[in-house]
Amino acid sequence: MTETTSTSSTKTDSCATPFSTANRRPDGQDHYTISEVVAFTGLTAHTLRWYERIGLMPHVDRSHTGQRRYSNRDLDWLDLVGKLRLTGMPVADMVRYAELVREGDHTYGERFELLKTTREDVLARIAELQDTLAVLDRKINFYADAGQAPASERSR
Amino acid sequence: MTETTSTSSTKTDSCATPFSTANRRPDGQDHYTISEVVAFTGLTAHTLRWYERIGLMPHVDRSHTGQRRYSNRDLDWLDLVGKLRLTGMPVADMVRYAELVREGDHTYGERFELLKTTREDVLARIAELQDTLAVLDRKINFYADAGQAPASERSR
DNA sequence: TAGGACCTTGGAGTGCACTCCAAGCAAGCG
DNA sequence: CGCTTGCTTGGAGTGCACTCCAAGGTCCTA
DSSP states (O other): OOOTTTOOOOGGGGOOOOSSSSTOOOOOOOOOHHHHHHHOOOOOOOHHHHHTTTTTTOOOOOOOTEEEEEEEEEEEEEHHHHHHHHOOOHHHHHHHHHHHHHHOGGGHHHHHHHHHHHHHHHHHHHHHHOOOOOOOHHHHHHHHHHHHSSOOOOOO | OOOOTTTTOOOGGGSOOOOOOOTOOOOOEEOOOOHHHHHHHHOHHHHHHHHOOOHHHHEEEOOSSSSSBHHHHHHHHHHHHHHHHHTTTHHHHHHHHHHHHHEEEEEEEHHHHHHHHHHHHHHOOOHHHHHHHHHHHHHHHHHHHHHOOOOOSSOO
């Protein structure tokens, strides 16, 4: 058995802290192994390495033997990436954002635009979901009523 | 050129009618070809055939030569499927729901549960999105401010 | 009755976001 | 010293939801 595949995090643990500033080590002693980062983020080690390969992570520090040592800054970045991922933003776009950050201050404008676009997408998605919620509720009410009295098949 | 690949519907056409009861033919003359359904739903013909193959559509009526003839009922079903898809429900679950419908009235209870679970998922997703929205807004404000005055790199 | 647009099928291919594998080095412990 | 556990790499594999293809049959209009 290799590589402990995440902590079997099912849908139900959405209340697990968003691994915020809790149980972090102070800046200066912030040298987390990949498995610690797995515990913090809920991502798998595979995914963390993959993020690095595709350029979604700035190159992570290494120990003298070549093992990854993540910093608090890296954790912050992963936190942001996690949020962006929740918005449904494609990985390619997140990589683009990461590139802009690497390129320096002069890309502020472009980053701003990218985030604003994402914001619009999120708003649209929320509206969409609220719309489906209405449909769902109509159907749910139908089945709830039908549970009481026998009804005329095929919903409404 | 074969098989007109959708009406190049970009993200921006979310205001296109959800192909509701508009321009439908009255029950009795409701025999739509696959390309008409493509126009109504925004799905591709490929996808419509695929939905049928995997059991997500009840078997669609055929003309005497074997061509698909969709009914108003089929359109209603596709409307619902579209909504469920927007919730992010996996296709496999939608197929399950379709099976329950085929099995008849005695599956009302199970359908009710399935929809209620979906509803919870949607609510959770909305909450999640609203959370990411807050993060996004903080970042956007940061960049908006930074646009005015030169700032200390690497966001906040 | 000819031409082109449209439709049929099974099966293979695509793109995304992981996910896993094998082979091998490294650190800590009894 | 050997053992276990954890880490490294490039590359291959997976699952989902389509998406496309080839070869052929059908419909409609001039």
